[in-house]
Amino acid sequence: MMHKQLAIGIDIGGTNTVFGIVDENGNCLAQNAIKTSDYPQVSEFVAVVSKEVNVLIDSFDYTEIIGIGIGAPNGNYYTGTIDFAPNLKWEGVVYLVDLFKKHFNLPVYLTNDANAAAIGERIYGAAKGIDDFMMVTLGTGLGSGFVVNGNLVYGHDGFAGELGHTIVEKNGRTCGCGRKGCLETYASASGIVITSKEFLENSNNSLLSGLNEITSKSIADAAHKGDQLALDIFDYTAEKLGFSLANTVAISSPKLIVLFGGLAQSGDLIINPTKKYMEDYLLNIYQNKVEILPSKLKASDAAILGASALAWQNS
Amino acid sequence: MMHKQLAIGIDIGGTNTVFGIVDENGNCLAQNAIKTSDYPQVSEFVAVVSKEVNVLIDSFDYTEIIGIGIGAPNGNYYTGTIDFAPNLKWEGVVYLVDLFKKHFNLPVYLTNDANAAAIGERIYGAAKGIDDFMMVTLGTGLGSGFVVNGNLVYGHDGFAGELGHTIVEKNGRTCGCGRKGCLETYASASGIVITSKEFLENSNNSLLSGLNEITSKSIADAAHKGDQLALDIFDYTAEKLGFSLANTVAISSPKLIVLFGGLAQSGDLIINPTKKYMEDYLLNIYQNKVEILPSKLKASDAAILGASALAWQNS
Numbered sequence: 276m277m278h279k280q281l282a283i284g285i286d287i288g289g290t291n292t293v294f295g296i297v298d299e300n301g302n303c304l305a306q307n308a309i310k311t312s313d314y315p316q317v318s319e320f321v322a323v324v325s326k327e328v329n330v331l332i333d334s335f336d337y338t339e340i341i342g343i344g345i346g347a348p349n350g351n352y353y354t355g356t357i358d359f360a361p362n363l364k365w366e367g368v369v370y371l372v373d374l375f376k377k378h379f380n381l382p383v384y385l386t387n388d389a390n391a392a393a394i395g396e397r398i399y400g401a402a403k404g405i406d407d408f409m410m411v412t413l414g415t416g417l418g419s420g421f422v423v424n425g426n427l428v429y430g431h432d433g434f435a436g437e438l439g440h441t442i443v444e445k446n447g448r449t450c451g452c453g454r455k456g457c458l459e460t461y462a463s464a465s466g467i468v469i470t471s472k473e474f475l476e477n478s479n480n481s482l483l484s485g486l487n488e489i490t491s492k493s494i495a496d497a498a499h500k501g502d503q504l505a506l507d508i509f510d511y512t513a514e515k516l517g518f519s520l521a522n523t524v525a526i527s528s529p530k531l532i533v534l535f536g537g538l539a540q541s542g543d544l545i546i547n548p549t550k551k552y553m554e555d556y557l558l559n560i561y562q563n564k565v566e567i568l569p570s571k572l573k574a575s576d577a578a579i580l581g582a583s584a585l586a587w588q589n590s
Numbered sequence: 591m592m593h594k595q596l597a598i599g600i601d602i603g604g605t606n607t608v609f610g611i612v613d614e615n616g617n618c619l620a621q622n623a624i625k626t627s628d629y630p631q632v633s634e635f636v637a638v639v640s641k642e643v644n645v646l647i648d649s650f651d652y653t654e655i656i657g658i659g660i661g662a663p664n665g666n667y668y669t670g671t672i673d674f675a676p677n678l679k680w681e682g683v684v685y686l687v688d689l690f691k692k693h694f695n696l697p698v699y700l701t702n703d704a705n706a707a708a709i710g711e712r713i714y715g716a717a718k719g720i721d722d723f724m725m726v727t728l729g730t731g732l733g734s735g736f737v738v739n740g741n742l743v744y745g746h747d748g749f750a751g752e753l754g755h756t757i758v759e760k761n762g763r764t765c766g767c768g769r770k771g772c773l774e775t776y777a778s779a780s781g782i783v784i785t786s787k788e789f790l791e792n793s794n795n796s797l798l799s800g801l802n803e804i805t806s807k808s809i810a811d812a813a814h815k816g817d818q819l820a821l822d823i824f825d826y827t828a829e830k831l832g833f834s835l836a837n838t839v840a841i842s843s844p845k846l847i848v849l850f851g852g853l854a855q856s857g858d859l860i861i862n863p864t865k866k867y868m869e870d871y872l873l874n875i876y877q878n879k880v881e882i883l884p885s886k887l888k889a890s891d892a893a894i895l896g897a898s899a900l901a902w903q904n905s
Contacts, residue, residue: 423743518757527757
């Protein structure tokens with residue numbers, strides 16, 4: 276039997292933590308999950324995840340595990356800590372890498388989820404072989420990861436890449452960060468729902484008017500059926516995102532922008548108008564050069580793949 | 591006599607081209623200049639500069655020239671070309687590195703002036719030993735250079751770092767690039783003069799009212815004397831710059847921002863309010879971490895030093 280190298284990927288979310296074993300081609304060979312919120316003590320959480328990861332490892336013969344990659348909100352690559360993550364129960368600064376190293380005699384790498392997604396996309400997905408690109412995750416918030424000269428941009432403190440907290444509207448919507456007008460209050464799965472509510476106040480002629488609960492998916496469904504209000508909502512969202520992307524392209528001049536997450540699953544509904552607005556706002560030297568593509572990672576495995584890619588990237 | 595390594599720096603501007611010989615400590619040992627605009631033919635320009643550079647080289651005995659670094663508007667590091675520079679007489683794409691290589695059997699490197707300034711600051715100046723910083727040149731326009739993980743960010747096409755052409759006011763001032771609201775129409779030596787004219791329309795109670803010609807220096811002089819309008823003009827400028835810097839910090843998380851150029855020579859008049867506004871607009875995780883410093887390069891030599899640093903950087 277062939278000796279095979281594999282990596283562990285662990286993605287920590289506010290609700291669930293998923294983890295799995297990934298080969299170098301981006302196949303997730305085995306995975307499992309636990310509820311993050313069941314573990315108010317981080318040491319207990321790490322012990323349980325480690326035990327379950329070992330169960331997965333033991334199901335493979337003749338393998339070599341090259342390392343563990345972890346994606347987590349506010350995960351810091353340099354310090355190996357999760358710092359003041361608002362959506363996790365563990366308070367303050369959590370020394371996550373050190374905790375995992377008590378259970379594994381392996382290299383352990385941590386970064387935030389959007390950076391992990393960027394590396395995942397570069398190792399296995401839409402950005403394979405591309406040295407300068409940006410990853411934008413349009414989930415509950417807006418995360419981003421920048422790859423420059425083939426390396427992730429961590430900044431001097433490990434906190435680079437918060438495109439979601441660039442201000443796109445001075446005195447705009449209130450953001451969870453305490454400031455106003457952050458891009459993620461407009462361009463995210465939650466941002467587009469806020470926009471839909473604002474737009475519905477002045478319209479009752481939409482498929483969305485009758486719904487009990489509006490999600491980015493229901494807006495996309497209505498838009499697919501030609502609902503004008505839903506299309507206008509996408510257009511409004513795309514203008515904010517396209518504007519911010521144009522300003523960001525002027526800084527890092529990427530070849531590619533990869534979109535991922537709930538809102539990105541709307542596909543062309545969000546990508547086409549975003550591309551149009553981005554081009555409108557771009558300085559001429561950047562026009563018609565930057566691709567915007569949806570993630571090529573299988574959505575169900577993407578978080579694990581992204582985290583595991585950290586281990587391959589450093590191997 | 592000691593055998594000494596030296597580098598050539600050439601800075602090409604719309605009006606003048608300056609060039610000199612620089613040692614590894616950033617001492618400009620000899621320099622000269624010609625008028626760029628006297629040479630509508632780029633090949634003739636290169637021949638004259640090369641001849642004059644050789645005169646400088648010949649004045650030193652027992653030296654080794656390690657290479658030639660060139661800073662020029664729209665200079666592209668990857669292609670060695672100057673592409674469509676609006677302020678130069680040479681049209682289209684100019685193969686500048688190839689032209690210089692006909693005259694010198696040496697490595698020749700080209701980038702734009704702001705990138706050259708960034709490298710100069712890292713090799714000899716305020717950013718010595720700092721791996722993550724940004725350079726902002728506040729001259730006629732606003733140029734910028736980003737250093738990430740110790741390397742200049744060129745982007746996929748060599749055109750990264752156009753902070754001056756990020757849009758800070760939708761439908762704002764008309765920019766030379768044909769768009770509206772670019773940062774450089776507000777935060778530059780020319781931008782602050784436009785602001786002064788706007789402000790003077792509603793005021794005659796200022797030291798600036800009586801002047802025939804207003805420059806960034808005369809605004810600074812008035813502000814130093816406590817002129818309130820001049821101080822308000824700096825405050826307005828600093829708000830735009832601080833806002834843009836805060837949005838940029840969220841992307842690259844630099845440890846330091848170095849300001850250079852005509853407007854930066856106002857020192858604390860521009861740095862203090864810019865720092866204040868930047869902090870106001872920063873996401874909490876970045877607050878009180880980012881220094882803003884003036885360039886530490888001697889203004890008269892800075893352009894040559896920056897260009898020469900390209901050669902040291904690659905040696």
